[in-house]
Amino acid sequence: MKHTISVLVNNRPGVLARTAGLFARRGFNIDSLAVSTTQDPDVSRMTIVVEGPDAVLEQISKQLYKLMDVIKVLDHQDEAVVNRELALIKVDASPAVRGEIMQTVSIFRANIVDVSDRTFTIEVTGSADKVDALTGLLSKYGIREMMRTGRIVLSRGAPTA
Amino acid sequence: MKMAGAQAMMEVLRREGVEVIFGYPGGSLLPIYDVLYDTKDIRHILVRHEQGAAHAADGYARASGKVGVCMATSGPGATNLVTGIATAAMDSVPIIAITGQVPTFAIGKDAFQEADITGITMPITKHNYLLTEAADIPRVFKEAFYIASTGRPGPVLIDFPRDVQQAELEFEYPDRVELPGYRPTLEGHPKMIERAAELIDAAERPLIYGGGGVNAAGAQAELVELAERAGIPATMTLMGKGGFPEDHELCLGMPGMHGTAYANYALHEADVIIAVGTRFDDRVTGKLDMFARSAKFVHIDIDPAEIGKNVLPTLPIVGDVKRVLGELVKKVARAKHSQWHDTVAGWKQQYPMGWKGDGLKPQFIIQEIHRATKGEAVIVTEVGQNQMWAAQWYPCREVRQFISSGGLGTMGYGLPAAIGAKVARPDKAVWDIAGDGSIQMNIQEMATAVQGKIPVKIAVLNNGYLGMVRQWQTLFFKNRLSQVDLAVGTPDFVKLAEAYGAVGLRVMEESEVRGAVEKAMAVDDRPCLIDFAVARDENVMPMVPAGGTVDDMLVD
Structure with missing residues (x-):
């Protein structure tokens, strides 16, 4: 099923490449990706739509957390958005x-x-x-x-x- | 205090307790090497190929538990580090790779010796940096050491442009790092530990399956205590070797493709498996959905992403292996499991490790090295048959005693890693168990060992073949030996060793082995290589073919 996740990252050069590269090399498909800065100029927010079973989503989230520039990962599956x-x-x-x-x-x-x-x-x-x-x-x-x-x-x- | 970037780097290395840098100079590192010229308290070991620098730093880190440091210039120097960095990443080894880079104004212009090394190493580093401001040097280096050595260890690369090395900064060393996205979990969840203890207490056929995390965490004492208290036999992976003393009666040796038959049967029959600091690698599990089918798993690991990656455990515990085991051992009940131990002992009797036939056998040679070194040497391996025989026939008692490229399987790893290990442990005999194929992949590091007066021992198990590939072709490709015969063109290793200024010895027969090994042990001012003309067609046994199960195991 489709999941929408928000990833809060440090607003630094190369962070998009790190994140997108992780999806590619772990074999996760990105449906869509939107990035911009947030109310905090040091933090960017990525909204990523991915397709996959819950176990894959959990693995994606854990792998994202291993990136030093990832501050928080939110899977919006069970909440009102x-x-x-x-x-x-x-x-x-x-x-x-x-x-x-x-x-x-x-x-x-x-x-x-x-x-x-x-x-x-x-x-x-x-x-x-x-x-x-x-x-x-x-x-x-x-x-x-x-x-x-x-x-x-x-x-x-x-x-x- | 004002200083140049290159001096600031050296100052940070000093404060982080770095004793040695393995490196190779070049245009983009000139300011750093100029500072090194006056540096007396940090040793620089000049390698002969940058790949050697990365492996030596890795061997140093594995043998010592400290962070290893390697350095290479921009462009080809940096790309030559890549295999070594990937090796360290796969086996969770803390190294810092410092690369020179073209000046910041030239970056992106395809300048001479420019390569985008942060881009190239993104997937094989725990983290990497491109330094663009001299003022960032203290913080970036401090973070790099912290990231490399904490949590699940791993390599960190710092790309250091030449103009930043020369730029002045006000040196202020931060007293702590601020990484909001990085907080490794060290303490296991008490509730999960309690439930794990209950699961272990209820087990009839429990088994410990330990990996490299036990070595990394130095958790041998805790693991042995758990095993002895709850009566649990233990099988340790290639990376976990030494994490449980192999002369202990509860130790079953290595599991997996070339593991002992009894370890594989134990995995197959166990009802509760305590997986400790390990990642269910395919070389251990074989066909994943047939692996340990009767077992429930307790999986203890510091990396949450390893939990459920390959096998979904009944009880996951994220935390430092040493701390979690320390808590777990307090909660489990004493148990004997005599019936289970009888079963395991039966397998040990029925399927003992051994070899057949005459001639100079590699297994015998490694046994002799074990005997001559009283089982106390640090054993480094290349990759292939030599690696598997070393793992099977050199039982280790201590953590960090066995050093091998497990995950990436990097041929050419052994000699430079042995150099690094010997620098870390000058008190120990360090042996590189090599093959004639692997040793030639980084043979130039003989010069490094000679120049640095680093007396490593090299045992070349010379069968004139790319032995492991030859074995697969024999067993699975109808003995159609394709491009594996190295006999023609391989140099006379004795003459080669002598040409480098090392000691070279040759052994043709079993009766000469002991004398040669003892002679090698007496050399203490330069490397010593023994060329063993081993039986050509020996196979590594037992063997579970790739993607197979315990039922497919070949025993001879």
Whole structure:
């Protein structure tokens, strides 16, 4: 099953390579990975989505803790979280379908952030399911380019770390 | 106090109690070697290949329990350390590798002798650093020693650019390290220890399966106490050799591929196995889902990631092996398990270790070395048949007495590691048990031993073959011997030893063994190599084929 884990790491050069390298050499597959700094400039937060049974997840977490730059690993499996993903989708938008696309975009509370004579670029924020649903609907018009940030997650309520 | 980066490094090494550096100079290390020129209290041993420096530091660390230090220049010097660092990583050996690096302004520009050694060694170090600010030198070195030597030990590399070696800093040595992400668990959980004791008390056929962690933690006394108190026989892996005295009646020798038949039968039949500082390596377990099927496991290890990696234990205990055993032994009841011991004794009788046939046998040679050294030598091995025979035929009584590349299986490890071990233990005879293949992989270190007046003994079990591969080809590839015959081209080792300024001896027959070994023991100012012309086609037995089970065991 899919797990979303947050990894708090020292904000230093090479830490992303150490973490990603660990996944590769231990044979763990990364579905998505998002990294940024946190409220503490010395600490970065990675949100990593991985697929695997619980035993594999436990091994991943233990191996991550062996990296000196890893401060904390949180597996969000059993807790309430807010999770979001942002996508930019450039879709073919001929005059005949523009209205239709704009309606779809509005239903999803997404935004059109760039317009050319043949395309729209759409920004959507939400859960991975929501992004999937919108890209599914837009695919029939022809998606030219697309970029997703990967999931980011915070647990609800008071901070855990 | 103001000083240059290179001086600051030397000052830290001094404060960390470093006695010796194994190294090889080069362009990116010139400032450090210039400081070394005036350094009288830290010995530098000049190796002849950087790989030798890493193995020597590793041998020094394994023999002494201290951190070993090696040093190499940027680029090829640094990449030559890689095999040695990986060897240390696989066997959890605390070494610090210091590499020169091109000046910071040249990094990333493909400068002369530039290699991204922190990138290259990321998967084979416990941690590594690229120093970019001279002010960081005291902290980084202090952290490096702390990380290498605590928790599950391992190698740490510090990449040290030349301009940072020359830059000035205000030297302040931190009195403690701050590593928020690194807090090894030392004390075992009391509740788990209690439950482990209950499980052991309820066992009918308990067995101790000990590994390198027993040596690393120096936990022999605690382990023996547990075994004697609760009447538990013990099998010790290649890495755990000496962690339980092998002349003890409860010791079953080594388990696994070339382990004793009785250790493997005991693993197969045991109902509770106490796995201590060990990682269920495939060379021990064979086919994992058939391994010790009737057993419940207590797994004691300092590295939480080892728990459940290969085998899911009934009772995991994370902590320092010595401390956990110390607590556990207080909780277990006295027991005898006479019936179980009778069974084990039956296997010992039925499947004794031995060899067959005539000729100069490697097993006999190692027995003779054991006799001549009263079982007190530090034994270092190369990798292959020589390694397995050394493990089988040189019983050890003490921790840190047997030094071998177990995890990575690095040919060429033995000679440089023996040099490091002899530097660490000048009071002990140090023997490198070698093969004609392995010894040639780092034979240049003869010069290191001669120049450093390091009187190691080298026993080359010379069968003119890459023996272990030859054995597999014989047994599993219809004796189609592919690229394993080394007889042509192998030098005359006696002449070679003499050419290096060492002592060389040759033994052709059994009757000459004792005399030659005694002669070697008398050499105390330079290395001595004995070339033993051993029976060519001898196999290491018993053998559980790779991925096999105890039922597949070959005995001769």
